[in-house]
Amino acid sequence: MRAFAAFRPVRFRLPMWDYQSLFRVSAQLLAEGVFNLLDRNLRPEVFLLGMAAAREADEPGAVRIEPATHRYSPENFAQVKARAASLEPDAAREVVYHLHADDQDRFEKMRWYGLVRRAAELELQTLSAAEGRASFCSLPVLLNGTLVMVVLQLAADTFHSYYALNEDATSESRPPSLLMAVVREVLLECSKALRGSDAEEGRPLLDRDYNELLRSAGRRFMHAPAGGNHGLYDACNGVAALRHEGIEGRGTMLLARRNHAAVVPVLTLETPVPLRDHRSIRKLLEMSEGRTALMSDATNVFGLGYLVEPTDQAYEPLFTVHFTTHHNWELSHDGHVMMRVVSGTPRLPQGRIEEQYFTNTIRRMWPAMTDVTVQTLWELALKATTQPTGTILIVSEGAGYEAQRLSRQCFRVAPRFMTPSVLRLVTNIDGAVFINPHGTCFAIGAILDGLATEKGDSSRGSRYNSALRYIESSRFPALAVVVSEDGWIDLLPSVKK
Template sequence: MAYIIDQFMWGYQQFFQISLQHYAERLFEKIDPYLKPRIFLVGVLCKDLKNRHQICLEPEDCGYSQADFAKVNELASQLEVVDAETRIRHSHPVAQENHDRSIKLNARRDAIVKTIERDSQYDDILTYSSYPVEKDGYLVFIIMQIKKLAYESHYRLTKDKFNDRYNISTSLINSIIYEFLNLSSSELYVPDSGASMQFTKREGDELIRAAGKNFMYSIASKGNNIEGLHGLYEACNIISSLKYEGEEGVGGLIVAPKDHQNIKMTLILDTPIAISEYRKVRKFLELSDPIHYLISDSCYIFGLGQIVEHYNPIMEDLMVVRFTKHYHWEVSHADTCMMRVAYNQPHLPGTKLRREKLYSDVARIFSGIKKTDIDNLWTVINEAMKQKHGTMIVVSSGAEEEAKRLRNQSFNIVPEKLDMALVVKATSIDGSIIMSPDGVCHAIGAILDGIATAKGDSSRGARYNSAIRYYESSKNKYACFIIIVSEDGMVDIMPNLMPQIKRSSINEMIEKLNAFSQSKEELSIKTFNQMMEWLEQHKFYLSSEQCEQINKLRLDIEKIIERQSHSGFIRIVRNDLKPNPEMNDSYFVDKN
């Protein structure tokens, strides 16, 4: 039979939601794969249409029910009454009409979010909603949920208002969410949204650039000069791209209110330089150093100054932009980087290694390792991440033998327990530290060898690819764990093990798929797609036999659904599942 939408808003709502989900996954994979965005739609009937649901959800099994939203209009009315914006009046009737409409839409959006948060307060998720768009008699809200733990692992500001009224972003992630929801809601104005195979022509990198610009409005607002709100992102990009007498621009710029109590001016310009005078600013940047910064309110440069006394981070009114090398700059608050920009492409600071990830992986790689040894390794890595330049640490069960083998291309030392002082010394030179799992160092400055493999990555640097070559050459000889720390503090580990799961969860899903294929009732396309998506997300854990079984069941089910469908159905084209050669029983927490 044809696929029938019970909670009907418009004909292509399912495909619109699927397109949004896939776009969001690709987008946030670039930012932080642990955020795991989930997208669904909520529709609230706003016109007098007969035989239509008051509330519609897409997908219908999104984890919430129509009954959950039964009082959403009542809640919206309450929120509208208490909104502080209702006290503001405009002299022009059109401006007042727009203002009133904005209040009403804000209230509806907040009511949707509060309703969802009420029913998911114990879940590890954060919920965001777009402004509603009227679509075929429904106010449609696009809902995004992300993992709370991953979100909170990134530094962010706490103040989200400018002049106690205007919303500003607290982080690059927030700006990306804002830009995504704006883009998604604008697509709802397109007739038959979802009918096109392509959700939008706007690439993810373009959206991230827009988000970076949006976040810099927040940084610019700290200067308390409304004239400088809109040009700071472009100014930083252009200034970072300019050379002075052939030299790259390296230095710093502080954005803060004029006469900030924690800034001591050491050189005051008679006539401030407009930040839009890029070449003048670039030339003046030559006077800055690690202590002295250009002082700006985001609109003008007033001179040079330095940070004095103890700045209170709670104030959030002193931001630092650092120009690190040609076309590279970053913005920080309280010595914590919030965004890096390279060649006009923003990204988050390097992801720090998660403690629970290290403890889990090391215990699996080095069977029987003591917790105290993992504690020591965690301390060593944390110290290495603080260094201003990159480094690499090789932890090997054959550390002593490997140090001897590489003695002509390393500094072998009398075996010594690694401590923080030794880490600082050892990471001050090129090459790797070679240590055993018990924390004993055998060599420093080691130049690793190995054979090039297909796992190399030309987009990464020499240090990362050297680690790949060494690991692939030695993994079958010794248990090995490599930590690669880049110059920006980003940490890569090798091997980067997939999480452990229950073997029974795989078996249970395959059994469900098999039972589904033998059902005497009409098969649900949605249920089939959900099962296949789960299996595709867990394809790493599948054996060769399981892949063959799933592939056969998938083909059988697709044929059954095609026979049952009288008006045709839209099929998601899926590739055959194949076993991963890296998979073994250590990835299962249960043995049977």
Template sequence: MSDPSPSQTMWGFQHHFRISLDSAADRALDQIGAILSPDAFLVGFPSDGVDPAEVRLEAREGLARRFTAADFAEVSIDAKRRYEESPVHDLRFPSEEMHEARHEYFRDTARAAAVEAAMQQAPAGQGRTFFVGQSAPVGDFEVHPVLSVDSENIDALPRLETSSIDGVPLTVSLAHGIISELLRTATHALLAAKPPRTISPLEDDVPTDAIRRSANHLVFSTAMIAGETLAKGLFDSFEALASTAYEGRAGAGSVILASDGHPHVDVAVRLRVPISVRERLQFRKLLEISGPDLSLLVDGTTIYGLGGVSPEYDGSTEDVFRFSIIEQGIWMMSHHGSPLLRVANGHPQLPRPRMSPSLFVDSMRRVFASVSDDNIRSIWRLAQTAVGQSKGTMLVVTTAAAQEAKRLAPQALAIEPQTIDSALLRSLTKIDGAVLLTPDGTCHAVGVILDGIATGVGDPGRGARYNSAVRYTAASSAPCLIVIVSEDGMIDVHPELAPRVRPEDVEQALYDLETIGGAEDVNLESFYAARERLRVFAFYLSESQCNRANQVVARVEQQRFQQTGMRLAVVPFAPDPRMNESFFSA
């Protein structure tokens, strides 16, 4: 199988269609924080079935050359075997028309599975996981949309282990759901437009729609596992619960999703008449009763009481889920202590990973040049103690703690400087506000309300605590690091320092861009892919490296303009004033 050529063409716009699917996948997965490096493909089979071995492939340059005809030689035989061995093979339907339509779908599903297996097993597919959608007729071919992602990264994402209930497929993770939704969108586009040019006339809406539908079905999947098949509005119910205030107070509390009568759910209070989860005001009112040891109990459609999960539940049955309302507009879904989904102000995301001690140590050393290992361990222990609190807090670590305690005195409780241990911190953080410390762990004030300038750098999905930390660090002239502990037990630090990279990796990405852009006949897709790879290292580029990158981009864009008459707006590379040698690893 060679690079796409007239003999490989299925229809004139296949290249544009694949690029639109690739772009939508990249944007959608990036929005939820999943770095999966997606690649899109189109695999076509002749509609007449005369030569089932004649497979056509549309792929990014380089990937098409690595897959060969031999990789797909057994697809038709494998698909036939899968269909014949499947339980659906012997299913009968009321009418001949329905029978043929359903079995056509079953055969197509079997072929999609065979394509997935063939690409997975091919040498070109090593290290990648493939997902294949239903086919659609385009011209003389039946075309399957395909997405592949990095195997190691997708395997590391939080997910459900239960993938189906009574033959009904479930959404096992936000990322898996997005991929399924995009493939479904692509199949519909192949069916709808003749000839199909992109996966949607409104391409900017595709990633957002796919994310929302995936999150909705992920929540519905948990209800299915818990035994409720009518809980399609559950996602919207939790959205309303998190965003609705009660007597002026923002929501906070927890909900347990489990079947009524589950052997490992202890009911402390049972409602005489269950309340629908769609009763927003009643749902929000009951949330006020919940707390660390008492959760609302829902079965997917109704609230049947308050209680908790017994210690005997070991998670193996995967049928008890917890929904935590963290603060106004922010909620999280988890199973047996493992977060699966986080939604902030209507935007579904992957749960943020817990900060590792090594990353915390690196941040402390880079912000405070002379800090000792003992001091770092002391601050880390305090942060770990704060995680165990029922509400979040902030530890403001700054060399100017003494001066700041005086300056902020009207909005802070200044104390005689002293080192504090975990027991004392637990008491001091019972009041609202941050704790003000020097890097050696000496406390100067508690209940601190931070000030600062509006920077335009905040994140509306991260809540008030995070954004006040952003404003304060932006205004601070002294070395400062803020440890942010949220109600969901996550630890963040601000400023969020870019990770250390090797300077040779930065130079290699720039060299690749120059090499591809310097060719006589520039492949624009390869060039733009190289430019995006360099964007990953944009923070680390020096002024001279930025100039080199901008020169080659300008040259290629001028060639494009001469060939097509179209000019694209390009954001030039520029050196970041925050960059210094500390961001390079040895």
């Protein structure tokens, strides 16, 4: 293999190339911008790993890390190439013949790069396990005689808290979750920028729009429920964007091959309707009701049917597309929502606030609070998260004072103990609800004020940012439960889980 001519491992000095620090910072900003749109608790971290291009194992001094002050040392990755060689299959590999020698070299090079990436990820698993980080690597890019990999790390507890498909049912082209699809899309974007670094005076560009990257990841993720077919993501967007006789689309589509044993047919179309025919699919969607859904093989809709009960011997978990409101839909598998698409852009399912996380936050702010009061506030927070149009619940020691201060921009009420049923009623109007830590309500429909803060997020709506400004500048200890109209739920101030 000409691409891997043997030569002595050499020690090379930083920098790996002129703009490595600039690129690493750009990659960090890209990762933060994308993953913060999904879940701020993912806390992405990016660093670069470089090693000599020769296939032989590196000496520790031949491994470089950017930044040089990173907590990992070159010695941690000295055995990556040896480990990659050990991953070579013992059995004879399938022989792939190429017409041109260059194509054969390229094939062997990419196969080796894949082994190096896998070996680096295995080394990182050992290193980052105690840190609570999940680590992922890009394919190596040959740059100035150095194999450069982009390493992305995320908070492992948050990453693994989202439902994912079994690895046996997925592949490189069919990621097991939206999060994994986004990881691959971010790393692929970084690799593309590295390969193009010879242009623009060697400066790799990472200027892709965050939401556009998420849409590409959504398309990639939909390859799994579509059985590898392309176009399902955009077809669902097209259907969700249409109205039928002025009514927004609501209904369900079951994804399964024709004559699936777990699907009971109710009605079969003599001529299947292609999914690209969005208007016809939107019209047919009106027939779905309850358990009965449109049946589709991700290419055509061929009728109506329903999934058998889990107790049935023929039962098998299937993918379901649920059209919720105009321009919005979600993908589920085995009862777990895996992706919500809001106005054409995918988001992670934002479930209810975790009780332990809520309790820890309350205990941190009010250590002397009784268990009964904590439970009361938890029940109110849960009720707030069910408000479909969004709301803000403020728990503040100065709730009474704040109701008086904001009297011209709220509805003050006679102090009363707040119950979940009453909270459901008062959150039907815009504005925040003020209660004190004992659950007594003083104001509803409040328009919050506060000083601008650098923690604000322009990608979020006014409800989130106004609550953040208020909490950051409040003179009293205060907690906000923020429910956005698009389904996002935030607890402010946020603390580590």
